[in-house]
Structures are given as structure tokens and as C-alpha cells.
Amino acid sequence: MAALYLIPVTLGDTPLDNVLPSANHDVIVRIRHFIVEEIRSARRFLKQTDKSIDIDTLTFYPMGKHADKALFSKYLDPLRNGVDMGIISEAGCPAIADPGADVVAIAQSEGLKVVPLVGPSSILMSLMASGFNGQQFAFHGYLPVGSHERQTALRNLEATSHAHNQTQIFIETPYRNHQMIDNIISVCRPTTKLCIAAGITCGDNEFIQTKTIRQWRNEKSSVPDLRKTPAIFLIYAGQD
């Protein structure tokens, strides 16, 4: 039975073998129809996967920010006709903090087969390395940008973490990472813990550190320059 394969990519500049199982390669080289967030980077990823792939014979269907969602159902025609397809997003796993879920939902609603492949997820990897509760956690995407709304959001996350013993995870655009860190350490309580995780899987640029808010206030200078590095933030105010 033909399937819609969810194909993870790297989280940054790292060799594919570091973060993708070799079996992904064998799936990818059989696929000729790709629904992608950005065609240029998907082409580059496929070339990295296997130099012998003839990119110009493949069909790409855009699903990024400016794509017309009304076309998504039509994209799946090859799959409906028994032909494998793939979904590729810009970083990590499609459909998680990244586009793809709309297309998958259409496939699922028609009983088409969907097969997720293994790859890096900054959410999962930062949670593993944080030391925080991995039995209960929530991911919130981006928090509000406005200063009052953000303060409220952070206070709510801290309270929820405490009440439900639940790790709270969220992201920020790189150029606002340091502002986010300042917001967290000024709003949260001294005993709450914050894990800052950046450059995950990117070797020497990987930074994953957990400290209490009190410690971060004293050791803010230990945070590297994250203005251009994708980062993820985890707070935990539960019972240890």
C-alpha cells in the first residue's frame, strides 16, 4: 500500500548521518512526489541524501506560508493512485512546530496510509536533556510578543507547571532569544528551573543548560550569543 512518508531533515548544519537513520535514505530515493515547505531547501536536502537523485524528474508541491491551502487535497492525487509521497519541512520533523499537519489530516480523513520516519526534534531532545519531567509536558509554540501578554503567559505556564507537575516548552525567533531569556528570569520565581537549549545536534554550537532562575540571574553572562541560533525554552516548577 502506498504511503505518505513524513521525512525529517536536520536541525541545522550537521551531517545527515548524525541525525537520520540510514533507512530514511532508502525510503526517500523511491519517492518522486514531495510536498515541501520550501522547494529550494528540499532539493538541497535530497541532493545531500543521495547525489544520484535526479532532482529535475521529481515533482514538488509547496505547503509553506504562502501556499494555497485549497490545493493541498489535490496534491495527494498520486497517493490516491497508489504512488508513494513524502512531506519535508524546513527543520526537524514535519507537522511538529512546522507545517505538514494540514496535509496529513487530509490523508488520514481518507484512510490513506501515513508513515512517520525518525529524525531530530528539538522539542524531544531538549526535554530529554533538561532533566525535567518527561512523563508530563506541554509544548506551546510561540508565546505572545507583547510585554504584558507575555508576562501573563509566563506566569500561567509557571503556575501550570507547579499545579500539574508538567514541563512547559516553548520557542522564540532567534533574534528575540535574549529578550525571551530576560523576560523569563524577570517574571519567574527564583526556585523555578529554566532550561535553555540551542543549536541542538549542531556539535560545538549545542548549548543545553538547566539552572534555577536564581542561578540564571547571577550567571546570565554564561549564555552564549543566541541571536542567530534556533533555541527552545523549558520551564519547570514542579515537585522534584
Added chain:
Amino acid sequence: MAALYLIPVTLGDTPLDNVLPSANHDVIVRIRHFIVEEIRSARRFLKQTDKSIDIDTLTFYPMGKHADKALFSKYLDPLRNGVDMGIISEAGCPAIADPGADVVAIAQSEGLKVVPLVGPSSILMSLMASGFNGQQFAFHGYLPVGSHERQTALRNLEATSHAHNQTQIFIETPYRNHQMIDNIISVCRPTTKLCIAAGITCGDNEFIQTKTIRQWRNEKSSVPDLRKTPAIFLIYAGQD
């Protein structure tokens, strides 16, 4: 700098190359101290990773259910002395719905380096393939077993999913999977969606299907026998 590596394993009976990057192998063969959920299966995994590993020269530290948590800090002495260590749990990624977080928390509190490796996570992979919202989601581990408490928990998850547009994810022990499915389809509203994901990454045994509660009520017979298959459940009552 020496590191505590978080080493994922397979989610069931599947070749390592299907779900683990080849770089994990290169990290693993350098490590001689492993903190593990179960020594026997960790040994088997290491032998599968590389036949040439001399298992009897390695040191294993138990962190499973019956382990004495008071010893966990002492386990990290090799790491404190500049020697790499690894953490291995029974299935998928350590510290996520699996032991390991306690040990990681100790390492983080001392500023020791923690490095997560890529591997399969049933939570992430089921979310990718569900078609549900991957921008906001929560994982709850096990729900209460008692019938009244469970009904309340399911109603709360459904209400939270609707109010916050958040995918709700939870697990069950295999022998109670069918009871859980019955509970969900009797408690939740007809328009709420349920994704049942089982045997993830295990080839022909992989079953990942999303339907509305109404559809599941009519097509319950389409669910395969899951009494011995690890499964994960996702419900979504948000805005599509």
C-alpha cells in the same frame, strides 16, 4: 569535555538502522559506563549495535523501578572525572515517558554536559502522523485506571483540547488498550477526533489511524488486536 549521552533504543522488534542514525553507533562504542533501566536488555542492545563490544568489560548502573535513587548521584562519578557515560532505557528515548530524568537532573545541577542523541519517540511520531495540531500539544503519561476518574480525565482532556486548540496525548499498558479505546469512544463527543497509534516503526504491525469518535464507534472492528502492542492515544477537539 566528557558528556552524559542519552541513547535511544528501538521501539520494538525492528533493525537498528531503521530508527537510529549511524553516528549513534560511533558514540556508543566509546562509552564504558552505562546507566540503564534494565541491564539485560541494555546488554542485548549494545551487542546489536556492535558485535565487537566486549560487554563484560563495561560497567552498568541500574536506574529501573527497583533501583535505589539515593545511589544515582554516585553513579555519575566517572562523568565528574572526565569519562563519558550513557543512559539507556527500555524503549525509545530515555527520560521521556521512561526513566532517566532523575539522573539527568543531577548532571545538569552540577553543570555537567548532557548530550541527547536522535532516536524514535512514539509520542513525536504519532503526533506527526495524526494530522493533529503539532504547534500546541500536551503529553500526560498514563490516565487514571478507575472508571469514574478516567471518565473525568478524558472529559477534561477533551475540554482542554477544545479550549486551547491543543492535541492531548496519553498512553496505556498494552493489555488495557482495548478498554481504553472503549472508554474514549464512549466518553468523548462524536466530532472529537481520536488517533490510535500502535506498533510504531514496527513495519507491518504499525497502525496509525485518525477518525472521529463517530467513525470509530461504527468501525471499531477495524482496530487490530492491540492487547500486546504498545499503543499511544491522541485526542483533538480543536478548530481545524
